[in-house]
Amino acid sequence: MNQPLFFEPVFQERIWGGTALKDKFGYHIPSERTGECWAISAHPHGQSVVKSGPLKGKKIGELWSENSEIFGNDPSSVFPLLVKILDANTDLSVQVHPPDQYAKSQEHTKMGKDECWYVLDCKKNAEIVLGHNAKTKEELSNEIDKGKWDSLLRRIPINKGDFIFVPSGTIHALCEGTLVLEIQQNSDTTYRIYDYDRTDEEGNKRDLHLKKAIEVTRVPYKRFEFEPIVERQGGNKFIQFIKSNHFTIYKWEITEKAVMGKNHLYYLVSVINGKGFLKVDKEDYELNRGDHLILPSSLKTFVLGGQFEAIVSHP
Structure with missing residues (x-):
């Protein structure tokens, strides 16, 4: 699929x-x-x-x-x-x-x-x-x-x-x-x-x-420290918040067209602000605040556009 x-x-x-x-x-x-x-x-x-x-x-x-x-x-x-x-x-x-x-x-x-x-x-x-x-x-x-x-x-x-x-x-x-x-x-x-x-x-x-x-409960308590990794593609910004034993979490901030390659089995995507689109092959899919979707394994490349923010994760 x-x-x-x-x-x-x-x-x-x-x-x-x-x-x-x-x-x-x-x-x-x-x-x-x-x-x-x-x-x-x-x-x-x-x-x-x-x-x-x-x-x-x-x-x-x-x-x-x-x-x-x-x-x-x-x-x-x-x-x-x-x-x-x-x-x-x-x-x-x-x-x-x-x-x-x-x-x-x-x-x-x-x-x-x-x-x-x-x-x-x-x-x-x-x-x-x-x-x-x-x-x-x-x-x-x-x-x-x-x-x-x-x-x-x-x-x-x-x-x-x-x-x-x-x-x-x-x-x-x-x-x-x-x-x-x-x-x-x-x-x-x-x-x-x-x-x-x-x-x-x-x-x-x-x-x-x-x-x-x-x-x-862990005793004594010690807060886990992490350093976000920020990448830019034109006006777009991609932030990796954390890569842990169980999940990796990103924020995508899209302001212009972005050609994307997927290098993990599947992505979980939650649109938290704005609106935009996802283009797969010749098909466009609207993205609106409050949408939640999975990008499946077979989907290797795709295009993002519009102005929106999403939190993205994978195992």
Whole structure:
């Protein structure tokens, strides 16, 4: 198949969600507490489907098992990545994700969860929780038991356009007034540490997972440092944010025609601003803000044009 695959997102309601996915992207959301857009997902908790073309209506999981040539016969046991947009209308729970080995042995899942965020928008003076101040596991456990969140948790300011890498074992939380595009391993395993004592409509607090959270948290915390690599082609700019063990993430800033060669099995593309086009052979495909697509293995060269920005990833 020598054409891009565009996908219909799946929306997830969350206690901390809002309406930014409708307000910013024009999506038809299920409620005013919509927290997540699962934009390119093969996870059983919500699978994206092809929105047009000969494979219309197919889930990514089906394509992975039945049309593996689309992904260059990627040897991974499951589709490896999950692309989301998160609307943190209020604070998310403070949480941590397990690494691969722990997830496989304790949760019997295929993988753990490294993730990263690109900040699409945020309120003035926005911040996130990223890391902690404990020097030992014992100190971490004691601080959690005593609820000393102000001294334990590290908070950092964020701005629109920031990129943040959150490897497994990192205590973290998005905070109120933040809209991010998240790219992660294809896992939904989360250990909550603190949820601000919130209750649902029935007065129930959400479960915490303190024992497992403490076991997987990296102590002491050390922020992962990376140096973006910037390439220019005329007026276009291509930024490689990070190349990790599980994914490589780019930002494409297109202002004029760009002739592109694809040197990986497949690309996951999310258009975050503007509009443009993708030309494959003699066929043009419109690209608009909020579109999510996969460029398959067979697509070796293509042309981009217009004025738009996209976040692009591959395993």
